[in-house]
Amino acid sequence: MGKKICVIICVLLLLSKCTYVFAEANEASKLSSITAGQKVVVLMYHHILPDEVNRNYRNNSAVISLEAFKEQMKYLYENNYNTITMRELEEFIYYKRPLHKSKNNISVLITFDDGYLSNYVWAYPILKNYGFKATVFSITSAIPEKSTEIINPDKLERISYEQMAATRDVFDYESHSHSFHKKDDNNVSYIVSKSKDEVLEDLQKSIYRLGSPRYFAYPYGEYNEQTIDILKELGFKLAFTIKPGYISHDNDPYSLPRFGIYPSTSLEKFKKILNLEVQ
Known part of the structure; x- marks a missing residue:
């Protein structure tokens, strides 16, 4: 029994x-x-300057006008595009967690590379006004100890630690390396050409200064298997290239595409990117 x-x-x-x-x-x-039916468009910005004060960087593809940036953010807002955070993208890829409802099932992730002061002075208030979130990939060796509130348009100034702390309601600060945003004599990014120990040391410095970042943007978009192995070892969950493309839930988390937004990116081109019309 x-x-x-x-x-x-x-x-x-x-x-x-x-x-x-x-x-x-x-x-x-x-x-x-x-x-399966949802897509993510990652936008990649760098430096922003009003046309009237841009004297030194008119031929620099990484510097867009403040006027164009305003127009693009206004378009996102008025057309009900859902802007997401890095953590939401991580959960979308790793756990297939659906994103909030957005226009045409397309969500937008806004990123800025290098950590320029213009992101704080001009991009931050615009993003905050629309309720948008964004990520800044900082080169931590370039972060100044002292803050300046008045931007010098003739210099490439960076966001300070104090300013980073004050803007976390909008910006998430992640790693773009510590001091390896450079190329060697063969025009290869340090993140690829340096030894494993050297890359580890550089990224550990970046981690220490940012406080356990989870996401990484490859300098110049360059990487190899060693780079990916190091990122995994250090606990990074997502890594971004500069190759254009759309993100689905089954993308490789360590080779995520982004659409660079340049002075040549017209509003019509911007709309086409968002409508999945650009390959």
Whole structure:
């Protein structure tokens, strides 16, 4: 009699476990089917200057006008595009967690490379006004100890630690290396050409200064298998290139594409990027 009861209990426990596993698999399947139709557009900005004060960087592809940036953010807002955070993108890729409803199932992630002061002075208030979030990939060796509120348009100034702390309601600060945003004599990024120990040391410095960043933008968009292995070892979850493309839930998290926004990016081109019309 006792053996029969034990058998019955074991069978019931097994059935209960199978039911749980089936329900969990069914839920995962539902989430996957929802996320399968969703796309993410990652926008890559650098420096921003008003046209009237841009004397030195008119031929620099990394410097767009404040007027164009305003126009682009206004378009996102008025057309109900959902701007997401890095953590939301991480969960979308790793756990197939659906993103909030957005126009045409397209969500937008706004990023800035290098950590220029113009992101603080001009981009921050615009983004905050629209309720947008964004990520700044900082070159940590370039972060100044002292803050300046008045930007010198003839220099490439950076956001200070104090300013970073004051803008975390909008900006998430992540790594663009510590001092490896450079190229060697063969025109290869340090992040690729340096030894594993040297790259590890550089990124550990960046991690120390940012306080456990989870996301990385490859300097010049260059990387190799060693770079990816190091990022994984250090706990980075996502890494971004400068290759254009759209992100789906099944993208490789360590080779994510971004659309660079340049002075040559007209509003019409910007719209086409958002409408998945650019390859």
